[in-house]
Amino acid sequence: MNSDAPAYGLWLLAVVNAGLFILFAFSFFKPRTARDWRTLGAFSAFVVALFAEMYGFPLTLYLLAGWLGSRFPALDPxxxxxxxxxxxxxxxxxxxxxxxxxxxxxxxxxxxxxxxxxxxxxxxxxxxxxxxxxxxxxxxxxxxxxxxxxxxxxxxxxxxxxxxxxxxxx
Structure with missing residues (x-):
């Protein structure tokens, strides 16, 4: 594996994975009522956040970047x-x-x-x-x-x- 390849910013991969997981959940859950749709929506929000964090850009990295940069200057996040x-x-x-x-x-x-x-x-x-x-x-x-x-x-x-x-x- 090429170590110079970025590990983040892979938004297409985030969208594809989130779409697959949501479609999989939808195929089993089959929402009918407004409550079912809200539940699927909450699950979908979790999945989107998960893959945005995993492949897009981690919120934790954004929040801790200043501290990490001053404490560990040799890091490549x-x-x-x-x-x-x-x-x-x-x-x-x-x-x-x-x-x-x-x-x-x-x-x-x-x-x-x-x-x-x-x-x-x-x-x-x-x-x-x-x-x-x-x-x-x-x-x-x-x-x-x-x-x-x-x-x-x-x-x-x-x-x-x-x-x-x-x-x-x-």
Missing amino acids: MSHDAGHIWPAVFGWSADPHWSPFHLLSFVLIGGGFILVASAWRILHEAQRKGRLATTGPYAHLRHPQYGGFALILIGFFLPRLSRLTKRRIP
Whole structure:
């Protein structure tokens, strides 16, 4: 991969990805009422913001550019590999994709998927038998799927939080 290629400003990619995700949600959700359309609109706004941040230009980079420039003058915030703030702040020089923050995000995402899958299995079985789900994850959490989705979102958020910039090593 060419390290001089910009990691941001890829607006066409942001629009295509947002469009695909919104179309996918629309095909399953099929809004009928005004409330359904508002819900789809809120989801669409989230997806547009996500891909604008991911491929367009990160708001966090804009907000922190002055502080980062004065604190870490050797940073190049416009390249992908340089897009990690935590390794720069802590002075780590290794590949940022193997930093403790990325590893923790893998654990959170995997744990969230495991929690959702195991809870779904228990819920489906209880629903089939016409009973309340009270075993497995339901013995400890009221809504394990929400907990799992929260873990997944935090797992995805953690590297984004760290994906601002990284110190260049000469």
